[in-house]
Amino acid sequence: MNGRSHYDVLGVPTGASATTIRESYRRLAREYHPDRVMGSAAGGDKMPLINEAYRVLSDPGRRAVYDAERRGAPTRTPASSTTIRDVDEAPAYTYQHPDGPARIPWRGLLFCSFVAIVAILVLAQFSKPSGPAAPDSILRTGECVEVLPNGAAEIACTGSGDLVVRQVTAREGVCRDGLQFSPDRQGMVGVCLEQMPIVQLPVGTPVEN
Known part of the structure; x- marks a missing residue:
């Protein structure tokens, strides 16, 4: 042939x-x-x-x-x-978009980020509890407590005659400035308490339970 x-x-x-x-x-x-x-x-x-x-x-x-x-x-x-043509003979070819390389929309991204941050802050404001936080059995400065036989336990503040935690100290600590000492009911720390003044309410004022 x-x-x-x-x-x-x-x-x-x-x-x-x-x-x-x-x-x-x-x-x-x-x-x-x-x-x-x-x-x-x-x-x-x-x-x-x-x-x-x-x-x-x-x-x-x-x-x-x-x-x-x-x-x-x-x-x-x-x-x-x-x-x-054969694959091994074909020249290398790189596609180029007629408008040039892709552009990142920085302005759009920044605007979206700003809107998201504002939305988070607004939601955080509206999600805050309207009243005092419920007791969680963890004693902190400024919280109201009730002294029980086995130690102090957190309660909701009433605003009159409450025992308020002024200092968190050691389990067997000593309180200064005439504060009352009590261990907490969990047996972890001790607290120094101050009793708030008893407010006399006018006659006929409804008392919240």
Whole structure:
């Protein structure tokens, strides 16, 4: 088959369709496959030529270049050659957006961040409890307590005659300035207490329970 055109190798006319070329290649591949012609040097030499002929003629771009070379006309790489060339021959290509590189909307991000911060601050203001915090059994300075046989326990302040924690000290601590000492009911610390003045309410004033 040396010296013959790719069309001659596949046994098809120069104007053969892609279907005709494919069918001829399959027929020749079955006929000259190494498994069928094992031990035949002639058969082994034909298969590479058949493969090369099909590689060129099955690709429209390669076929156009090959036909132009056979006619002796100047060859030009087809406009679509970058999509049909071998992967290892294709040049590296980097896509560039017509508007340039992507831009980060800094102003929009800053505005959204500002709105989010304001919303968090507003929600924090509205979420604050309207009244005093409920007792949590942890004694702190400024909280009101009730002295029980087993120690001081936190209670809600009434504003009149309450025992108020002025200092948190050691379990067996000593209070100064005439403050009353009491251990807390949890047995962890001691507290120095001061009794607030008893406020005399006018007659007829309703007392909150």
